[in-house]
Amino acid sequence: QRFPEKLPLLNANDDRMNQVCYAAGCLWGGVNTVIKAPNGPTRVGVAYFAVRPSWNAGVLSAQVAQAGYVAVNQQNLLFPAIVVNNDGRGIIAFTLAGPDYFPSAAYAPLSLDQGAGAVRIAGPGVEPADGFSGYRAFTGGNVERWGDYHTAVVDTDGSFWFTAQCNLGGPRTFYANWSTFIGRVAPY
Helix, strand or coil: CCCCCCCCEECCCCCCCCCEEEECCEEEEEEEEEEECCCCCEEEEEEEEEEEEEEECCEEEEEEEEEEEECCCCCEEEEEEEEECCCCEEEEEEEEEECCEEEEEEEEEEECCCEECCCEEEECCCCCCCCHHHCHHHHCCCEECCCCCCEEEECCCCCEEEEEEECCCCCCCCCCCCEEEEEEECCC
16 A cells, blocks of 8 residues: 555665764764765765774774765665774664665675675565655655664674665565665675
C-alpha cells in the first residue's frame, strides 16, 4: 500500500557524532556534513577525522592525524559509523541514497595512512523508503526519520562488521518499509 502524496525526503539529521572509536592511538569519528560538488547540487556527505590525544603534565591536547570527506556525486551519504583496528585500518558505514540510488547500505575503506577509499555498496536498495514518519498525515512534515541503525565494530579475526539502514524490499508493514543490513568486510 502506498500513501497518496509524493515520497518524503530522508532525514539527514544534524551534525552530532554518531559513533566514536579509539584505535591506533587515535579517536576516530565522523559526522553528516553538507558537501557541494563542483558539477552538482549541494548534498549530504561525511566528514571524518582521527585525532591523536596526548596527556602531558596534566594538560590534555590533541593533534589531527587524518581527516577528510566522503561523497558520491549527486547522491547523499547518511549517518556514518566508523570502526578502525589497531593497525589503523577500518571502514566508514552509512546509507547511500539519492536520485540514482534507493536507500542502500554502503561503506568506504579507511586507513590512517591514506584516508578514505571509494564507496562500495554492500546492500543495494530496491525501492524508495516511504514509512509513515515522512507523511504529513502522520507527522505534519515531509521528511522521513532515518539513520537509527548504523553501527560498526571490529571482530577478533580483524574483520569489520557493520549495520546500516536501507530498503532491501520484501514485506512491509502499514507504517514502514525499511531494512537493517548487517555486513562483514574482510580484513585488508
